[in-house]
Amino acid sequence: MALRIDYLAKETGNNLVRNPSLTIATILTVSVSLVLLGTALLIRRGVDDTNIRFQDGVEFIVWLAPDVSPEQRDSVDRALEESPAIENHRFINREETFQEFQAFWENSPEILDAVEPEQLPTSFRVVPVEPDLAVVEALGREYESLPGVTGVDFAGEYIRRLNSFTDTASRIMLFASFGSVVASALLMYNSIRTALFARRREVEVMRLVGATNSFIRIPFVLEGLTLGVFGAGLSVLGVFGLNRVIRNGVQNADIDFFDGFALEPSDLTPIVIYLLIAGAAIGAIGSFVAVNRYLDA
Amino acid sequence: MIKLENVTKEYPGQNKPALHNADADISKGEFVFLVGPSGSGKSTFIRLLNKQEEPDTGRIFVAGKDIGRLRSWRVPMLRRNIGAVFQDYKLLPTRTVSENVSFALEVIGRPRHVIKTQVPAICDLVGLGDKMDKYPHQLSGGEQQRVSIARAFVNRPLILLADEPTGNLDPQTAIGIMRLLDRINKTGTTVVMATHDRGIVDTMRRRVIELAEGDIVRDQARGVYE
Numbered sequence: 001m002a003l004r005i006d007y008l009a010k011e012t013g014n015n016l017v018r019n020p021s022l023t024i025a026t027i028l029t030v031s032v033s034l035v036l037l038g039t040a041l042l043i044r045r046g047v048d049d050t051n052i053r054f055q056d057g058v059e060f061i062v063w064l065a066p067d068v069s070p071e072q073r074d075s076v077d078r079a080l081e082e083s084p085a086i087e088n089h090r091f092i093n094r095e096e097t098f099q100e101f102q103a104f105w106e107n108s109p110e111i112l113d114a115v116e117p118e119q120l121p122t123s124f125r126v127v128p129v130e131p132d133l134a135v136v137e138a139l140g141r142e143y144e145s146l147p148g149v150t151g152v153d154f155a156g157e158y159i160r161r162l163n164s165f166t167d168t169a170s171r172i173m174l175f176a177s178f179g180s181v182v183a184s185a186l187l188m189y190n191s192i193r194t195a196l197f198a199r200r201r202e203v204e205v206m207r208l209v210g211a212t213n214s215f216i217r218i219p220f221v222l223e224g225l226t227l228g229v230f231g232a233g234l235s236v237l238g239v240f241g242l243n244r245v246i247r248n249g250v251q252n253a254d255i256d257f258f259d260g261f262a263l264e265p266s267d268l269t270p271i272v273i274y275l276l277i278a279g280a281a282i283g284a285i286g287s288f289v290a291v292n293r294y295l296d297a
Numbered sequence: 298m299i300k301l302e303n304v305t306k307e308y309p310g311q312n313k314p315a316l317h318n319a320d321a322d323i324s325k326g327e328f329v330f331l332v333g334p335s336g337s338g339k340s341t342f343i344r345l346l347n348k349q350e351e352p353d354t355g356r357i358f359v360a361g362k363d364i365g366r367l368r369s370w371r372v373p374m375l376r377r378n379i380g381a382v383f384q385d386y387k388l389l390p391t392r393t394v395s396e397n398v399s400f401a402l403e404v405i406g407r408p409r410h411v412i413k414t415q416v417p418a419i420c421d422l423v424g425l426g427d428k429m430d431k432y433p434h435q436l437s438g439g440e441q442q443r444v445s446i447a448r449a450f451v452n453r454p455l456i457l458l459a460d461e462p463t464g465n466l467d468p469q470t471a472i473g474i475m476r477l478l479d480r481i482n483k484t485g486t487t488v489v490m491a492t493h494d495r496g497i498v499d500t501m502r503r504r505v506i507e508l509a510e511g512d513i514v515r516d517q518a519r520g521v522y523e
Contacts, residue, residue: 206380207376209404209452
């Protein structure tokens, strides 16, 4: 027996407008919980992108004392040259260091005025073969104790700190979104239960005249599915809006570090798909459980 | 058409069974009154026939099939062959007369052209051809019961069950409803009607099955109320 599309559309539509406040509440709850989920996914994506960006060139900097002797400098240079774990290295002289310094502090002329190139330390920029943070760190430590070396800095340290922060943030958000997704599924369940209650006369008559179980149930499951997908649609708009805000923020910040968080709208496709699936699942599961529980055949 | 074999039905929390070792055999085309005071088991008898209730023991056959062995997805097919009419009509208040009747065909997936021809025909049959666009609250009790009969009969069932169909109606209106049920019976439909309307039973002189506290105490052809 074929279910008639126009019948289903009419019934589902009637159910949705029958109790507008509950319909709106359900859609909003689904969308808010999915915005949380979407934000968690967005941050995770940003962290992954940042990692990829920095893994290409993870480097450490071997700082030399300002009064380093040419012999000391050459021995450090040779040690770097001979290490098989190092891809390449580059000496940064005072002039280059000063230029970088100027670029970094360009908005603070009083600091620039107070510094002379002679006061700045020279350094080696090192690109290791293996980009793994732990390996890089162990490698860098080997050069810390060489004569004429004042210290070793790791670009990775900042990434790691940033990542551990954003990682924690996205975990917390994922956890919160899990809670609110459960809440929205429960609200969905109650919303469908209310719809069943409002239509109990129809359901009774349908049973008496011999409508099949699926015929009775499908409009209610479809109602849940519609609510879930509507909510997911709203959350997609929310996530796009949020991404736009982050993008503008990152691009105005002038710090390359966060560029991984500036996602193109097209990068969001997987997240959009996840959210729509999650919304449909909330609707289908919530309504399916309600229908099975209250339309026991 | 309908056969009960040693059927017992007990409701939880009640010390007496609603129906006790009931045996009955109703042929195709018969008109049967179920009589007896409230709580004697009339409604249970009716509700067992279209599987709104399950018996605790015993077997029930409808059209030759043991409905206790019917798979649950087949139950709707059973009910399509059994029309049901109630004291409280069970009409949908937001639907017109014709919508109430066509609802019964829509939800079992009948094609639209069938609905278009069947619904006006059945509304004429029950005498409501000119009130098809009225809502239930615009109709009298007797008219509402006619709508409910139209809905039960529009799919041409083999059996029509009626649980106190005249219970809310005045005697004059009740006679009209009985004429309608009699007419439906004459088309070959088996009618089983629970009632405690003495006047109707005594006038119609059909088969009477009398129940008392769950027991069948009398089964009489062309019987009277008591």
